[in-house]
Amino acid sequence: MSTLIGVDLGGTNIRAAVATGTYTHAAPTHSATPGQDGPAAVVEAIARCVAEAAGGRQVDGLAIGIPGPLDPRRGIVYAAPQLRGWDNFEAASALRSRIGCEVVIHNDANLAGYAEWVAGAGRGTTDFIFITASTGVGGALIISGDLYAGKSGTAGEIGHMPLSPDQPPCGEGHPGCLEGTASGTAIARSARRAVEAGEFTSLSELAPDAIDGRAVQDAAHAGDEVALRIFTTAARSLGRAVGGLINLFSPEAIAIGGGLINAGELLFGPLRAAVGEMAFAVPAEQCRIVEAELGTDAGLVGAVAWAVKSFGQSSPAGNG
Secondary structure, three states: OOOEEEEEEOOOEEEEEEEOOOOOEOOOEEEEOOOOOOHHHHHHHHHHHHHHHHOOOOOOEEEEEEOOOEEOOOOEEOOOOOOOOOOOEOHHHHHHHHHOOEEEEEEHHHHHHHHHHHHOOOOOOOOEEEEEEOOOEEEEEEEOOEEOOOOOOOOOOHHHOEOOOOOOOOOOOOOOEOHHHHOHHHHHHHHHHHHHOOOOOHHHHOOHHHOOHHHHHHHHHOOOHHHHHHHHHHHHHHHHHHHHHHHHHOOOEEEEEOHHHHHOHHHHHHHHHHHOOOOOHHHHHOOEEEEOOOHHHHHHHHHHHHHHHHHOOOOOOOOO
16 A cells, blocks of 8 residues: 655645545644755755654655745756745755655645645636635646646746736736735735825724735725725736636636635625636636635645655545
């Protein structure tokens, strides 16, 4: 019986779990991510988390989702902003040497999207797009029943689609891309600018470092006009991007995940209304725009499912 493990590597936490089916997993183990201590420290923390999850069994294959652009074929991370020293880091090789099993890597948002496709909002589709809107904006493309990574392995960076050169830059400094307007970070930044400009808003009662995406969301729900304008702008930008993706790929469904979906209709109302500004009518009518279903477990479910896909079916101790 094979022991296959999925790992969700985040900037602050590591989670690992044994596959119990095609996409199901046992109770995960957790560890803090020593992201500022260099690659060796992170690899060691992953290895300890994996060993605890395996419970003394030999690990036969491991899949890991990593934040940042990477090449899943060569196992190389190009950059990981939350992990110091991971530029052009041969992550798969380092983990293979330390843990003693075959290892595959993938971008964390891609694996979350893969999870939604096999076990969540994209079940039963052949062409599916996942968008995560949280601190940043990421995504995944399922094309003709396969997770599409492109030649360089970096496909699915939906947050870096261009909106307008007049829009704010993203964290990478790209002027006018989607992440610069439609992420939680961008929403907070816009709110701070409004406060600094002296606009009348309840957000001015907060300390600047307390103004985050959730604070803007709460103020908008309470009827604050400035917060509502900022959130609506972000939602419309996301909706126009969705319309463009519909024109480009004509998917059966697009699922939106990440922390911003907790805003409910505050996000989805303007988003859906804006889709038609860009999308052609026929493909738009044939595409469902829905909330993602797996929440914060998507990354781990995706890693587990990718381990099973990559290394063969695990012992079916659970569903899936």
